[in-house]
Amino acid sequence: MNDCTNAEIRDRLPELLHERLNDGVRAQVMAHLADCVDCRDELALLAEVRAAIEARTPRVDLNFVMQALPKPPAQSGHAVAAVPGVVRLDPRRRVWADWRVAAAVTLLVAGGSSVALLNRGPSATESSESIRAASSTVTASASTTRVPDSSIGVSSSPNAAMVAGAAPRTQPAPTVHPSATEVAATTADQTTPAVSASDASLSNLSESQLKALLQDIDKLPAVPVAEPEPVSLRINTRTSGDI
Amino acid sequence: MSDAQGRGKGSDDDRDRELIAKWRAGDERAASELVERHASALARFAVSSGERNEVDELVQDTFVRAFNSIDGFRGESSFRTWLFTIERRLLLDRRRAEKRRRDRDEVKEGDAATEYDALDSVVADETKIRLQQAVERLSPTQREVFTLRVTEGMSYKEIADAVGTTEGAARVHYHNAMRAVKESLDE
Numbered sequence: 001m002n003d004c005t006n007a008e009i010r011d012r013l014p015e016l017l018h019e020r021l022n023d024g025v026r027a028q029v030m031a032h033l034a035d036c037v038d039c040r041d042e043l044a045l046l047a048e049v050r051a052a053i054e055a056r057t058p059r060v061d062l063n064f065v066m067q068a069l070p071k072p073p074a075q076s077g078h079a080v081a082a083v084p085g086v087v088r089l090d091p092r093r094r095v096w097a098d099w100r101v102a103a104a105v106t107l108l109v110a111g112g113s114s115v116a117l118l119n120r121g122p123s124a125t126e127s128s129e130s131i132r133a134a135s136s137t138v139t140a141s142a143s144t145t146r147v148p149d150s151s152i153g154v155s156s157s158p159n160a161a162m163v164a165g166a167a168p169r170t171q172p173a174p175t176v177h178p179s180a181t182e183v184a185a186t187t188a189d190q191t192t193p194a195v196s197a198s199d200a201s202l203s204n205l206s207e208s209q210l211k212a213l214l215q216d217i218d219k220l221p222a223v224p225v226a227e228p229e230p231v232s233l234r235i236n237t238r239t240s241g242d243i
Numbered sequence: 244m245s246d247a248q249g250r251g252k253g254s255d256d257d258r259d260r261e262l263i264a265k266w267r268a269g270d271e272r273a274a275s276e277l278v279e280r281h282a283s284a285l286a287r288f289a290v291s292s293g294e295r296n297e298v299d300e301l302v303q304d305t306f307v308r309a310f311n312s313i314d315g316f317r318g319e320s321s322f323r324t325w326l327f328t329i330e331r332r333l334l335l336d337r338r339r340a341e342k343r344r345r346d347r348d349e350v351k352e353g354d355a356a357t358e359y360d361a362l363d364s365v366v367a368d369e370t371k372i373r374l375q376q377a378v379e380r381l382s383p384t385q386r387e388v389f390t391l392r393v394t395e396g397m398s399y400k401e402i403a404d405a406v407g408t409t410e411g412a413a414r415v416h417y418h419n420a421m422r423a424v425k426e427s428l429d430e
Contacts, residue, residue, distance in 0.1 A: 060298070071271070074268055
């Protein structure tokens with residue numbers, strides 16, 4: 001079997017066999033074949049080789065092949081935008097997001113409950129009741145926690161809120177004993193305001209009233225549990241005559 | 244004659260891309276049609292490359308791998324060419340594994356060939372057997388190029404993409420293979 005010298009035509013024979021030549025090229029090849037016995041032999045050989053390989057090839061079980069194919073991406077839960085601009089989350093990510101939300105809500109509820117329980121602790125209740133019983137004549141508006149320092153002569157009162165029971169137990173121990181006015185100012189009994197710290201100064205009290213007040217205060221239990229530092233009340237009863 | 248391939252090829256490629264898009268959108272029937280269109284060609288390539296056993300499994304593995312990595316198909320070649328590339332890699336993996344097993348079991352290579360030839364003689368005539376033997380004697384690359392050209396009518400460019408060589412090298416392999424087959428038949 002000889003080879004034709006026209007390599008270009010020989011190169012097209014497989015494509016002619018598969019009917020893949022355009023009309024112009026196919027016409028050229030067919031014209032050459034009409035005069036070339038070597039190319040006709042080669043074309044026949046190609047057809048035989050093709051037939052031999054096809055005869056040897058088993059029929060493929062298409063169902064067997066298809067049963068193992070993966071699902072299309074749009075059905076397998078990956079992020080696929082069914083609607084433009086909307087991306088579906090992977091279900092695993094959605095579960096994790098749900099857990100995060102649940103954990104955050106639980107933390108908030110637990111934390112809030114703890115703070116509420118601390119604020120309603122027994123020490124605060126006891127101190128309020130003791131204060132109310134001891135100072136029946138001196139009350140103050142709950143909204144007013146500051147008394148003019150010029151009139152009572154005590155140090156500034158950062159512990160006033162704690163005396164009223166509003167501070168948590170973890171608050172550091174006070175360094176200054178609360179003054180009587182602080183206690184009075186933070187006592188929440190608005191029903192019988194004999195003397196209001198907001199609109200009347202202690203300097204308006206008579207000497208006997210002040211003594212009675214001091215005695216009442218001395219009877220009060222120490223509100224801060226920690227040992228307080230000594231403090232000197234600068235309320236001078238001898239100056240009460242100036243009133 | 245550089246643009247000789249014009250009949251049917253473009254429409255086949257377009258249909259493949261259309262089916263791939265449908266499958267991506269969730270249409271499982273598109274995958275079935277793609278399998279129907281290309282399974283036989285993959286089987287022919289497997290057989291002509293020397294694969295004798297479990298051709299269905301090889302074709303199945305090829306499609307599974309193709310659909311699992313469909314994002315890697317960028318349409319630079321035809322879908323069928325891409326499938327041949329995948330199948331060829333699987334064939335090479337199989338051959339390596341088979342070689343390791345054969346080395347371990349110390350089975351002589353001629354045993355399997357004898358069994359195959361005996362089986363073929365029942366179902367094929369003498370001419371076909373001679374042709375098959377002539378093709379089997381080709382080097383692996385020559386055989387791949389020759390069979391893709393003859394049984395599938397693929398262009399040199401497509402063959403080069405499928406077997407990982409250049410267009411010019413594919414042309415040389417084809418003509419050398421054709422000469423070797425003719426010589427084998429003339430003996």
